[in-house]
Amino acid sequence: MQTRRDFITALPTTGAAFAVAGANLLEGGPAAAQAPQPPLAGHFHPQGKAPSPHTIAVLNAARTALPFDDTRDFDEQKRGLIAPMTEMVIKADAGHDAWDMASFRFLDQEAEFDSIHPSAHRIGKLNNNYGLYEVVPGIYQVRGFDLSNITFIRGKTGWIVFDPLVSAETARSAWRLFQAHKGEGLPISAVVYSHTHGDHWGGVRGILDEADVRSGKVEVIAPVDFLDFTVSENVYAGNAMNRRLFYQYGLLLPAAPHGYVGQGLGVRVSAGTAGLIAPTRLVSEPVESFEVDGLEMVFQNTSNTEAPREMNTWIPSLKALWMAENVIASLHNIYTLRGAQVRDPLAWSKYIAEALYRFGLEAEVMFASHHWPRWGNARIQEILRGQRDLYANMNNQVLHFANQGVTINQIHNVYEVPKGLQAKWDCRGYHGSPQHNSRGVIQRYLGFWDCNPATLIPLSPGDSAPLYVEMMGGSERIVARGRELHEAGSYLLASEIVNKLVQAEPDNAEAKELLADIFEQLGYQQENPGLRNSFLSGAYELRTGIPQGEMVSSSSPDVIRAMSTELFLNFLGIRMDSRKAEGLRFTINLVTPDNGERFILEMENATLTNIAGFQAETADLTLTIDRADLEQTMMGAKTLEAQIADGTAKVEGDAGILTRLAATMVDFDPRFPIMPGTGARAEAVVHADPFEAVPEKIIAE
Numbered sequence: 001m002q003t004r005r006d007f008i009t010a011l012p013t014t015g016a017a018f019a020v021a022g023a024n025l026l027e028g029g030p031a032a033a034q035a036p037q038p039p040l041a042g043h044f045h046p047q048g049k050a051p052s053p054h055t056i057a058v059l060n061a062a063r064t065a066l067p068f069d070d071t072r073d074f075d076e077q078k079r080g081l082i083a084p085m086t087e088m089v090i091k092a093d094a095g096h097d098a099w100d101m102a103s104f105r106f107l108d109q110e111a112e113f114d115s116i117h118p119s120a121h122r123i124g125k126l127n128n129n130y131g132l133y134e135v136v137p138g139i140y141q142v143r144g145f146d147l148s149n150i151t152f153i154r155g156k157t158g159w160i161v162f163d164p165l166v167s168a169e170t171a172r173s174a175w176r177l178f179q180a181h182k183g184e185g186l187p188i189s190a191v192v193y194s195h196t197h198g199d200h201w202g203g204v205r206g207i208l209d210e211a212d213v214r215s216g217k218v219e220v221i222a223p224v225d226f227l228d229f230t231v232s233e234n235v236y237a238g239n240a241m242n243r244r245l246f247y248q249y250g251l252l253l254p255a256a257p258h259g260y261v262g263q264g265l266g267v268r269v270s271a272g273t274a275g276l277i278a279p280t281r282l283v284s285e286p287v288e289s290f291e292v293d294g295l296e297m298v299f300q301n302t303s304n305t306e307a308p309r310e311m312n313t314w315i316p317s318l319k320a321l322w323m324a325e326n327v328i329a330s331l332h333n334i335y336t337l338r339g340a341q342v343r344d345p346l347a348w349s350k351y352i353a354e355a356l357y358r359f360g361l362e363a364e365v366m367f368a369s370h371h372w373p374r375w376g377n378a379r380i381q382e383i384l385r386g387q388r389d390l391y392a393n394m395n396n397q398v399l400h401f402a403n404q405g406v407t408i409n410q411i412h413n414v415y416e417v418p419k420g421l422q423a424k425w426d427c428r429g430y431h432g433s434p435q436h437n438s439r440g441v442i443q444r445y446l447g448f449w450d451c452n453p454a455t456l457i458p459l460s461p462g463d464s465a466p467l468y469v470e471m472m473g474g475s476e477r478i479v480a481r482g483r484e485l486h487e488a489g490s491y492l493l494a495s496e497i498v499n500k501l502v503q504a505e506p507d508n509a510e511a512k513e514l515l516a517d518i519f520e521q522l523g524y525q526q527e528n529p530g531l532r533n534s535f536l537s538g539a540y541e542l543r544t545g546i547p548q549g550e551m552v553s554s555s556s557p558d559v560i561r562a563m564s565t566e567l568f569l570n571f572l573g574i575r576m577d578s579r580k581a582e583g584l585r586f587t588i589n590l591v592t593p594d595n596g597e598r599f600i601l602e603m604e605n606a607t608l609t610n611i612a613g614f615q616a617e618t619a620d621l622t623l624t625i626d627r628a629d630l631e632q633t634m635m636g637a638k639t640l641e642a643q644i645a646d647g648t649a650k651v652e653g654d655a656g657i658l659t660r661l662a663a664t665m666v667d668f669d670p671r672f673p674i675m676p677g678t679g680a681r682a683e684a685v686v687h688a689d690p691f692e693a694v695p696e697k698i699i700a701e
């Protein structure tokens with residue numbers, strides 16, 4: 001089956017695909033002083049430009065300022081290599097490439113690139129590890145098979161797996177490599193999901209037979225409320241998050257020196273089949289200790305840190321500390337650019353401090369679900385203390401400034417990570433950046449408004465922009481000044497005015513081209529992959545538009561099964577276009593006998609609400625369907641109409657209500673325009689059944 005990700009990877013991303021348009025830019029045009037920079041030969045996009053001298057100066061300054069003589073990360077990253085993976089491509093069961101490491105080898109082939117921030121290049125090289133590693137005898141990791149690592153820990157009877165990657169195919173391939181060298185032919189005896197993000201469970205079906213879980217042979221352990229939060233974080237705003245992933249994760253950018261150079265956490269997210277097997281044991285106490293396949297483990301719940309539900313694990317007999325994704329070789333996201341509720345940096349810091357004092361004082365090895373381990377207690381403490389302070393400082397110092405009047409629109413230009421932490425590689429912004437995280441902290445505590453009434457209920461950008469353009473003297477003057485600012489390397493100023501012009505005149509090709517050039521230079525200058533990808537993706541879409549084509553929902557049936565009925569009903573309230581429901585009024589009793597749930601759904605005031613645990617005395621319609629059958633409808637496998645027609649669902653009352661309700665449901669298309677004039681949208685081509693759940697693809701982080 002084609003997935004949404006397949007569609008994305010099938011896009012033309014080579015220079016050849018764009019070859020026709022390239023030369024036009026050089027012909028005619030305005031006077032030389034104001035001419036756009038010529039395209040760069042060898043750039044993946046025919047309108048792509050070389051890094052400017054200003055950009056090169058920024059990158060050179062970073063080369064001098066950053067602690068490149070501290071190469072301990074490279075020693076740790078290499079340590080314990082048992083076997084490199086020799087096959088560069090891992091095929092998906094559907095036939096396409098689920099994984100292609102060859103496309104990232106360019107990062108190792110040059111000492112430096114003038115279009116990649118040296119620190120971004122550094123983490124890219126570190127993430128190019130690809131093979132099986134020993135952490136300590138009894139703990140092994142396969143790295144570089146996905147955005148995340150998969151870990152194998154020796155239990156009494158078999159292997160305890162921590163975090164089985166995103167896709168079944170990459171997880172299976174990792175298991176094979178492991179078995180070829182270290183697995184001794186022993187089976188998997190338990191699986192631990194460290195947290196709710198998809199890169200920590202999506203590949204489980206590649207290594208585990210669900211029957212073995214059901215029979216109790218293999219325990220699957222996860223933090224409390226795992227299933228609820230696994231699904232809920234991605235559902236309500238799922239389509240918007242999916243669209244924003246194109247920016248944060250640079251989904252349209254080819255792996256290339258002027259394009260995508262990695263995601264900081266790893267090279268990228270694999271494109272195979274994601275699935276989910278529900279956990280059989282939840283860790284619910286703040287700290288809980290029990291044996292897993294004969295090995296004592298101490299689990300520390302760390303709710304509301306990197307994920308809504310997450311846990312660290314201490315293995316006393318091995319003096320080994322698993323920090324899940326709470327401590328990696330980077331500053332993580334407080335605010336994530338794809339969109340999510342802002343995380344709690346103070347809680348995060350305190351959980352790291354607790355891990356330090358509970359386990360870290362005696363730990364001899366520390367490992368995690370991304371990047372590489374740390375060995376030796378001094379090194380572990382150095383990392384834990386730095387990470388503790390990184391999140392605490394971001395919380396405290398940002399609020400310190402906020403309490404002095406610094407706003408969400410200024411803080412990223414005011415807040416700086418303390419110098420001592422800036423000099424630690426693991427505190428660099430390879431996933432979160434100090435800029436977008438500091439804004440996130442203010443958002444968490446104070447929200448979006450800077451308290452200037454002029455920004456309280458502003459006009460929409462497209463509505464105010466024409467006046468700006470008029471007052472600035474029109475399009476030609478803005479382009480000329482924008483180009484001057486661009487030539488001078490004042491890219492942020494240039495983007496301010498040229499963006500206004502693009503907002504006012506979405507069809508102004510010259511303005512869009514200039515704004516793309518500005519974004520591109522800003523992209524090259526970023527250390528943080530999410531910022532780089534966002535600028536370069538903006539440039540890409542301004543130049544090329546949003547690709548069209550058939551898209552198929554990639555929702556995993558397992559994820560839909562994990563959705564509670566209430567969450568599903570809440571989502572229907574979001575899928576419904578309120579404007580199509582004006583004047584409708586009805587009450588539905590929904591009963592799902594197999595799990596004993598009952599709901600009232602009410603349509604009133606053009607709003608669809610539901611309340612669990614209640615039934616209306618006089619409902620217009622009573623719908624009775626087993627939850628197991630309802631799931632078929634949620635997945636789009638069988639319409640509600642068909643369920644009723646064959647008697648699987650029973651209706652009492654006015655069945656026409658369902659038809660009227662169905663008519664209010666709208667398909668979301670994850671290709672809505674972000675930059676003006678990039679749409680050229682075809683009609684929506686994601687067709688969901690009216691009562692389909694359509695959560696978007698699982699989000700890795």
Ligand SMILES: [Zn+2]
Binds near residue numbers: 148197369370701
């Ligand atoms: Zn992750």
